[in-house]
Amino acid sequence: MIVDExxxxxxxxxxxVAEPPSAPVIDLxxxxxxxDAAHAIRKRSVPxxxxxxxxxxxxxxxxxxxxxxxxxxxxxxxxxVTPDDDEWPGYALLxxxxxxxxxxxxxxxxxxxxxxxxxxxxxxxxxALVGSxxxxxxxxxxxxxLASGLCSNxxxxxxxxxxxxxxxxxxxxxxxxxxxxxxxxxxxxxDYPAAHTQLLREIARVGAVISEYxxxxxxxxxxxLTRNRLVxxxxxxxxxxxxxxxxxxxxxxxxxxxxxxxxxxxxxPVTSATSVGCHRMIADQQAALVYDVDGVIALVRPEGNxxxxxxxxxxTDGLSDEQKRVHDAIPGRGAVTLAEIAVSSxxxxxxxxxxxxxxxxxxxxAADGGGWCLA
Amino acid sequence: MIVDExxxxxxxxxxxVAEPPSAPVIDLxxxxxxxDAAHAIRKRSVPxxxxxxxxxxxxxxxxxxxxxxxxxxxxxxxxxVTPDDDEWPGYALLxxxxxxxxxxxxxxxxxxxxxxxxxxxxxxxxxALVGSxxxxxxxxxxxxxLASGLCSNxxxxxxxxxxxxxxxxxxxxxxxxxxxxxxxxxxxxxDYPAAHTQLLREIARVGAVISEYxxxxxxxxxxxLTRNRLVxxxxxxxxxxxxxxxxxxxxxxxxxxxxxxxxxxxxxPVTSATSVGCHRMIADQQAALVYDVDGVIALVRPEGNxxxxxxxxxxTDGLSDEQKRVHDAIPGRGAVTLAEIAVSSxxxxxxxxxxxxxxxxxxxxAADGGGWCLA
Numbered sequence: 001m002i003v004d005e006x007x008x009x010x011x012x013x014x015x016x017v018a019e020p021p022s023a024p025v026i027d028l029x030x031x032x033x034x035x036d037a038a039h040a041i042r043k044r045s046v047p048x049x050x051x052x053x054x055x056x057x058x059x060x061x062x063x064x065x066x067x068x069x070x071x072x073x074x075x076x077x078x079x080x081v082t083p084d085d086d087e088w089p090g091y092a093l094l095x096x097x098x099x100x101x102x103x104x105x106x107x108x109x110x111x112x113x114x115x116x117x118x119x120x121x122x123x124x125x126x127x128a129l130v131g132s133x134x135x136x137x138x139x140x141x142x143x144x145x146l147a148s149g150l151c152s153n154x155x156x157x158x159x160x161x162x163x164x165x166x167x168x169x170x171x172x173x174x175x176x177x178x179x180x181x182x183x184x185x186x187x188x189x190x191d192y193p194a195a196h197t198q199l200l201r202e203i204a205r206v207g208a209v210i211s212e213y214x215x216x217x218x219x220x221x222x223x224x225l226t227r228n229r230l231v232x233x234x235x236x237x238x239x240x241x242x243x244x245x246x247x248x249x250x251x252x253x254x255x256x257x258x259x260x261x262x263x264x265x266x267x268x269p270v271t272s273a274t275s276v277g278c279h280r281m282i283a284d285q286q287a288a289l290v291y292d293v294d295g296v297i298a299l300v301r302p303e304g305n306x307x308x309x310x311x312x313x314x315x316t317d318g319l320s321d322e323q324k325r326v327h328d329a330i331p332g333r334g335a336v337t338l339a340e341i342a343v344s345s346x347x348x349x350x351x352x353x354x355x356x357x358x359x360x361x362x363x364x365x366a367a368d369g370g371g372w373c374l375a
Numbered sequence: 376m377i378v379d380e381x382x383x384x385x386x387x388x389x390x391x392v393a394e395p396p397s398a399p400v401i402d403l404x405x406x407x408x409x410x411d412a413a414h415a416i417r418k419r420s421v422p423x424x425x426x427x428x429x430x431x432x433x434x435x436x437x438x439x440x441x442x443x444x445x446x447x448x449x450x451x452x453x454x455x456v457t458p459d460d461d462e463w464p465g466y467a468l469l470x471x472x473x474x475x476x477x478x479x480x481x482x483x484x485x486x487x488x489x490x491x492x493x494x495x496x497x498x499x500x501x502x503a504l505v506g507s508x509x510x511x512x513x514x515x516x517x518x519x520x521l522a523s524g525l526c527s528n529x530x531x532x533x534x535x536x537x538x539x540x541x542x543x544x545x546x547x548x549x550x551x552x553x554x555x556x557x558x559x560x561x562x563x564x565x566d567y568p569a570a571h572t573q574l575l576r577e578i579a580r581v582g583a584v585i586s587e588y589x590x591x592x593x594x595x596x597x598x599x600l601t602r603n604r605l606v607x608x609x610x611x612x613x614x615x616x617x618x619x620x621x622x623x624x625x626x627x628x629x630x631x632x633x634x635x636x637x638x639x640x641x642x643x644p645v646t647s648a649t650s651v652g653c654h655r656m657i658a659d660q661q662a663a664l665v666y667d668v669d670g671v672i673a674l675v676r677p678e679g680n681x682x683x684x685x686x687x688x689x690x691t692d693g694l695s696d697e698q699k700r701v702h703d704a705i706p707g708r709g710a711v712t713l714a715e716i717a718v719s720s721x722x723x724x725x726x727x728x729x730x731x732x733x734x735x736x737x738x739x740x741a742a743d744g745g746g747w748c749l750a
Contacts, residue, residue: 267645283663
C-alpha cells in the first residue's frame with residue numbers, strides 16, 4: 001500500500017500525541033482510518049466509545065510536530081514505517097496484539113526506522129541477543145561467538161544498543177558482515193548511550209535503528225521496559241547471554257515467553273554473578289539452555305526446518321483460534337463479505353469483526369471494496 | 376536378623392563365584408536360602424529352572440576363598456554386609472530390582488564394606504557428586520563447595536574414589552567433618568588409584584569404602600560401569616559437577632535416571648570442554664540445572680520437606696504397584712499367610728510370591744513361620 005504525505009503526517013502526529021503504546025489511539029485509527037483519527041484527536045471530538053483516546057492524548061494533542069519529526073528523521077536517513085507500509089512487520093508484531101498484554105504491552109502504532117533496509121526483511125530471520133550491561137569478558141566472548149555464528153547462518157541480530165552484551169552483539173554482527181537491529185528506548189536521533197554514536201551509525205548503515213518514540217524523545221526507565229517487548233516481538237527467539245540477579249534482560253525474557261517466542265539462556269560459571277539470572281531461568285525451566293550457535297538455531301527452528309531463511313515459522317503461527325478460523329475462511333483469491341466469513345468460520349459477526357481487525361493490523365488481510373481478501 | 380558364621384561364609388563364597396551382579400545366583404538364594412544355594416553351586420546340582428546359576432558360576436565354583444576373603448576383609452577393618460544384615464540398604468538397592476536393568480544392572484548379592492559406620496545410616500541421606508577425572512580448577516572449586524555445603528546439611532557424599540571430581544568431593548566431605556562413601560570398581564582392599572591410598576583410609580575412617588567385588592579384585596573397565604549403578608542407587612540424588620563429551624559420569628547419570636532418582640548437573644563456561652557433558656544433559660532435559668547447595672537439596676527433597684535427615688523419602692517409594700499392594704496387605708503387627716495377602720491385595724498367588732521376593736530382598740518384609748510380616 002502506498003502511504004501519501006498527508007497519511008504519513010497523520011501517523012507521525014498520532015505517534016507523538018500519546019505515550020506509546022497506546023491501544024485507545026490504535027483502536028481509533030482502526031475505526032476511522034488514520035486521517036480521520038488524527039483529525040478527531042486534534043479537534044478533541046471522537047465517536048462514542050473512544051473517549052480513552054482523548055484521555056491518552058490530553059496533554060500533547062495541541063502540539064503538532066509531525067512535519068518537523070518527519071523532517072528530523074529524514075535528515076538522519078530515517079523514516080516512519082506504518083502499518084500501511086508494505087515493510088511493516090505485522091506478522092512479528094501481531095503477537096503483541098494477541099498476547100495477554102499488561103500495562104506496557106500492545107502493538108506499536110508505528111515505528112521510526114533509521115537505515116535503508118526493509119523492516120520486514122530484517123526481522124524475518126532474527127534472534128535477539130540480550131544481557132547484562134556489565135558483561136564479563138566471558139559474556140562478551142560468548143556474545144560475539146553467537147552473534148557472528150548466527151549472522152553466518154543468515155540471522156539478523158536484534159538487541160537494545162546498550163553497553164555490555166547488547167553492544168558486543170551489534171558489533172560482532174557488523175564485524176561478520178551480518179545484519180543487526182537496535183531497538184531504542186529513545187528517539188532514533190538520540191544516540192544513547194552517547195559512547196555508541198558511531199556504533200549506532202554503523203548499525204543503521206547495514207541494518208536498522210528503530211524506535212516507537214518520536215525523534216528527540218529521551219530515554220527513561222519506563223521506556224526501556226516498553227522497548228523490551230519490541231526486542232522480543234521482532235525476534236524469532238530471544239537468548240539471554242549473561243544476566244545478573246536483577247538484570248533488565250529478565251524483562252525481555254519475560255516478554256519472549258509472554259509472546260510465545262522461544263527463549264534461551266547461556267550458562268556460565270556458577271561462581272559468576274553475571275550468570276545467576278541465566279541459571280535461574282534455566283533451572284526454573286523458563287529458558288532452554290543453549291551453549292552454541294546450533295542450539296540457538298534449533299530454538300528458532302525446532303523441527304530442524306531447513307527452509308532458510310525461515311526463522312519465525314508461518315505468519316499465522318501467533319494467531320488465536322478465532323483469528324485462524326477467520327483467516328482460513330478467506331479464500332486465496334478474491335474477496336468475501338463479513339457475512340460470508342461468519343458463515344464459513346462459524347463465528348458471530350462481532351467475533352469476525354474483532355478477528356479481522358487483528359488480522360488487518362498484522363497485515364494478513366486487507367479490506368477490498370465491501371469485503372475482505374488475504375493481504 | 377543375625378547372620379551366623381556359616382551363613383556369612385556362604386554369602387562370601389557366592390559373592391565370588393559369579394561376576395557381580397548375578398541375577399541367577401540371587402534367584403537361587405531366594406529359592407533355597409543362602410546355605411543350600413552355596414551347597415548347590417558347589418555340588419553343581421541346582422533345582423530345575425536354575426541352570427543359569429550353574430552357567431554363571433562355571434569357571435569359579437571350584438575355588439572357595441570365602442574364609443580367606445572374610446579374613447582379608449577383617450584385617451583391614453572391613454566386613455561383608457548381606458541382605459540378611461540389618462544394615463543392608465535394601466530400600467536404596469530395591470530400585471535396581473524394579474528398574475529395567477540392562478546387562479550390568481541388578482541388585483548386588485552382598486557388599487564388602489570397609490569402615491565402621493552402618494551402611495543403611497550412611498546412605499539414608501546421601502548425594503552422589505560425580506564428574507570428570509580431569510576436572511578443571513573451576514570444577515574442583517564447585518565440587519568442594521557443594522560437598523561441604525551438603526555435609527553441613529547432614530548429607531553423606533557418595534562418589535567413586537577416582538581422581539578429579541570424585542576425589543575432591545570425598546576430601547571436601549572429610550574436611551567439613553561430613554560422611555562420605557566411596558563405591559569401588561575393585562576390591563575394598565585394592566587402593567585404586569594408588570595415589571588415593573591415604574584418602575581411602577580416611578574415607579573408611581568416617582564413612583565407608585564399599586564394593587560388590589571380593590577382596591583382591593582388580594579394577595577393570597566393565598567394573599566401572601557396573602559400579603556406577605551402585606553410586607546412583609545408594610544416593611538420594613546424583614549431581615554431575617563437570618563432565619566432558621564422553622565422561623564416565625554420563626553413565627552414572629544414566630543410571631540415576633533409570634532408577635528414577637533425581638539427576639542434577641552443574642553448568643560452567645560454554646567455552647570449557649569439561650562442562651560440555653553437563654550442558655548437554657541440561658539442554659536435553661535429562662538433568663536439572665543446579666548451581667548451589669540449596670538447589671541440590673531441593674532435588675533430593677522436591678516438596679521442600681524439612682523432615683531431616685530425610686533424603687530418599689519413604690522406603691516404599693521405589694516399589695512397583697503390585698509390590699505396594701502386597702506391602703499394604705501385610706498388617707503392622709503379626710504375620711499373615713500368602714493366601715491372606717492374595718485376598719487382601721487382590722493379586723493372584725504367583726504375583727504375590729514375586730512381590731514378596733522383591734520386598735524380602737529389599738528388607739521390607741520377612742518370612743515368619745508359615746507367613747509374612749513387615750520387617
